[in-house]
Amino acid sequence: MFELGPGTFLSILSVVVGGTLLFFLRARHIERMAMIHEGIPLHDPERKRSSRFLSIKIGLFMCGIGLGLFMGFVCEHILHFGGFELYPALMFFCGGAGLVLAYFFEIRQEESMPQSNIHNVVEHEKELF
Numbered sequence: 001m002f003e004l005g006p007g008t009f010l011s012i013l014s015v016v017v018g019g020t021l022l023f024f025l026r027a028r029h030i031e032r033m034a035m036i037h038e039g040i041p042l043h044d045p046e047r048k049r050s051s052r053f054l055s056i057k058i059g060l061f062m063c064g065i066g067l068g069l070f071m072g073f074v075c076e077h078i079l080h081f082g083g084f085e086l087y088p089a090l091m092f093f094c095g096g097a098g099l100v101l102a103y104f105f106e107i108r109q110e111e112s113m114p115q116s117n118i119h120n121v122v123e124h125e126k127e128l129f
Contacts, residue, residue, distance in 0.1 A: 053102065067094045
């Protein structure tokens, strides 16, 4: 039967990631062109507000991937359980768990922030642009 080696796996992964990135950039370009055509400013403060916690999301995602790699190492070398397939599965699972944790952190921070403060931040960002 056909065995999937590391080179084949990485090649397929590169093509999938590259295609996804190309699709994302193309969709973003089309969206920005539509915004220009409709007269919507590109530096809308309401859109920037959603990326306020981006560093926390990226940090927790990377911590989750690192935890997944560590758990895969422990399972393979100490518990003698699993193999090559275990690493990506645990990386995706723990990375996703990190993003869910970041989502709950973001919701908690927005709830603790007074509503008038959020409105003031949006008004201040409107003045900047």
